[in-house]
Amino acid sequence: MTAVIVYGSAWANIMDFAAASDPSLETGGALFGEATGGRAVVVAASDAGPGATHLSDFFLRDLAYTQAFASRLHADTGAQWVGEWHTHPEGSGTLSERDLATYVGHLTDRSLSLDTFVSIVLTPSAHHVSLEPRLWLLTRMHDLVRVTSHELTIGEPSDDREV
Ligand SMILES: [Zn+2]
Numbered sequence: 001m002t003a004v005i006v007y008g009s010a011w012a013n014i015m016d017f018a019a020a021s022d023p024s025l026e027t028g029g030a031l032f033g034e035a036t037g038g039r040a041v042v043v044a045a046s047d048a049g050p051g052a053t054h055l056s057d058f059f060l061r062d063l064a065y066t067q068a069f070a071s072r073l074h075a076d077t078g079a080q081w082v083g084e085w086h087t088h089p090e091g092s093g094t095l096s097e098r099d100l101a102t103y104v105g106h107l108t109d110r111s112l113s114l115d116t117f118v119s120i121v122l123t124p125s126a127h128h129v130s131l132e133p134r135l136w137l138l139t140r141m142h143d144l145v146r147v148t149s150h151e152l153t154i155g156e157p158s159d160d161r162e163v
Helices: 008-019 063-077 097-108
Strands: 004-007 028-036 039-045 053-055 058-060 080-087 116-124 131-141 144-150 153-155
Touching: 004 008, 004 131, 008 028, 008 039, 008 116, 008 153, 028 063, 028 116, 039 063, 039 080, 039 116, 097 116, 097 131, 097 144
Parallel strands: 004 039, 004 153, 080 116
Antiparallel strands: 028 039, 028 080, 053 058, 116 131, 131 144
């Protein structure tokens, strides 16, 4: 069974956001959908927002912008915050120590009630003609967080599914 499905529309948005950003600096955004028990469906992605911080090895979303995006989306579709996508302009597709520390912090923050967190890292391919995705899933069991790598599966919403 596929652990993570990313809707085609969300994936197209991520590629558009990344393409519109300075390729030498990190960018990213939040992922929304459903995630629990080590499985996730990503139905939407936000961009970094106008007040984001972009450095070559770090980015921070515009938090107020992301919160407004999340609230609007939740009211419209019920989708929850399930993860993050971001670029590593010079690095590998592996999660950095800072990435891991941030995500483990989210998963162990009891006020967030998250047990599954999706991270998509995009790195430039050879000749920088496109971005290659790596998909990571972090799953919390009690106080242990397991990190696994998965194929990126692009799916389409099925007609009978309410998200
Ligand atoms: Zn990173």
